């Protein structure tokens with residue numbers, strides 16, 4: 001009985017550790033504060049509280065909900081709405097790199113909870129979550145797609161279905177890092193397509209496209225084009241981090 005109680009307690013502790021990792025997601029140091037980040041690391045993050053409803057660009061002042069920025073009024077993106085949890089900067093970069101290149105899953109429940117909160121209104125209107133895909137050769141080499149991990153974790157938290165392979169990347173594209181806006185667009189143009197046997201999940205439905213980082217929006221634009229060509233009624237975008245300064249475009 002004693003052992004049973006102890007193992008049950010151990011199980012609870014490991015679940016708690018998954019939700020609130022005892023080690024920092026950035027430094028790997030053990031820390032007393034729950035949440036996988038120290039107080040200092042948390043203070044370095046910029047949560048996106050108020051931004052353009054179309055592109056998630058932050059406003060300097062809180063303009064209220066449902067406001068569109070001048071750039072989107074001048075030339076609207078092809079997706080319908082966008083939300084981002086944090087700004088991509090020195091504070092959030094290690095979290096993104098640990099997930100994207102390190103393949104560390106410890107932070108997923110926390111990072112996806114930020115996304116679920118930032119995109120709560122979109123998720124309430126979502127029929128299917130669809131992650132931005134990797135080309136299969138890159139998927140095989142890396143062994144995971146961080147956007148799919150995020151989509152699955154958000155789907156679990158928000159109770160929305162996930163079409164993990166609804167979109168496929170039909171050709172390998174060189175990394176977007178270091179390219180101009182125009183080069184990025186050309187690089188991914190026509191790279192994505194809806195899997196023919198997933199068209200029923202897309203056609204006539206509201207899709208939330210999930211990615212880790214939005215830089216210029218070139219990838220989201222190419223994915224949206226493919227989803228709308230397959231009959232998606234609306235395509236909204238939910239990302240963990242949004243690049244705001246052009247000098248942060250190296251991701």
Ligand SMILES: [Zn+2]
Pocket residue numbers: 052053054055056057068069070071072073
């Ligand atoms: Zn905008």
